[in-house]
Amino acid sequence: MALVTGAVMAKPDPETHLLVTALARRGIVADVLPWNSEQNWAAYPLVVVRTPWDYFRHLEAFLAWAERTSALTHLVNPATVIAWNSHKGYLRELAADGVAVVPTLWIERAAAAPGERLAAQGWDEVVVKPAVSIGAIGALRTRADDPACLAHLESLVAEGDVMVQPFVRSIAEAGEVSLIYFGGVFSHAICKRPAAGDYRVQDMYGGTVHAHTPTVAERTLAEAVLQHAPAATSYARVDLVSHEGRPVLMELEAIEPELFLGATPDAAANFAAELAHQLEVAQARG
Structure with a gap:
């Protein structure tokens, strides 16, 4: 199988080698290849999108690659x-369906008077970020009435869709929980x-x-989030924070999440087992 990475990475990939080793224990050879390199993807019965951490800078090309590759192989x-997960607008869809999500103001590219729309929310401290990005790149934590906030917001809106959220103070105090x-x-x-x-x-x-044992409420929310994906996922990371006394969704990562495969003794083996199953499915299809 092929494990897809990026040619230009914001940081080194800390975990794919763990997956390669776990697959090797099952007798499966995995090649790690950049998504935008010249490859015969049809030669691989299974292609797994793993760490293409440069995709958001080339979104149209990446989505086109995914479509082409899915026509050639599994x-x-x-x-x-x-495609659904590549734009944070999926959070808007989930919120409309009743999923608990961090409150968000959505501002479309080139929208008029974005500062006025933000001011109307009445929020004090906010985080302004692009709707297409990874790893907090392009995010700014600031007071909503700070001129720097308006400047950053207008700069982002000129380039693409933007999301603004009230700063969730529990992140600074307790962090963010990820369920894999x-x-x-x-x-x-x-x-x-x-x-x-x-x-x-x-x-x-x-x-x-840090190690974490999820609560019943966190498991329940995470599994409800997964049910809203447009198709079944072989891997997913659900990021939750505490807001107003309950867990809420920060993000669902279903393209290239770090999966913390070294966090537990069985994590990499669990992923390898799922991919071995997907490989069997692909080979059975011929």
């Missing part, structure tokens, strides 16, 4: 899931905590990873 996650599922089955969970004085939980900003 692609996971499916191209329909990848393989084939729709819960595997493991972790808690990501930001560095002192920061709110970004990613390790490239100093965030740290």
Whole structure:
């Protein structure tokens, strides 16, 4: 099988080697290849999108690659899931369906008077970020009435769709919980905590990873979120935070999430088992 990565990465891939090893224990050879390299993708019965952490900078080309590749071979996650998950607008859809999501103001590209729309929300401290991005790239935590906030908002709106959320203080205090599922089955969970004085939980900003046992409420919400995906997922990470005393969805990561395969002894093996099953399905289809 092929494990898809990126040619230009914001940080080194910390875990694909764990998956390669777990697959090898099952007698499966996995090649790690950039999505935009010249490959005969049809030669692989299974192509797994893993760490193409440059996709958001080339979104149209990446989505076109996913469509082409899914016509040649068995692609996971499916191209329909990848397209749906590539724009954070899926959160708007989930909220409309009653899923608990962090409150969000959506501002479309080139929209008029974005500052006035933000002011009308009455929020104090906010996070402004592009609707297509990864790893908090392009995000700004700021007071809603700060001129820097308006400048950042207008800059982002000129380039694409934007989402603005009230700053969820529990992130700075307790972090963000991630639940990882393989084939729709819960595997493991972790808690990501930001560095002192920061709110970004990613390790490239100093965030740290800690063991976590999810609550019943967290499991229930995560599994409800997965039910809303347009197709079944072979892998997914559901990121939750606490807001107003209950867990709410921050993001569903179903394209290229870090899956924290080193967090538990069985994590990589769990993923390898799901991919081995997908490989059998693909080979049976011929």
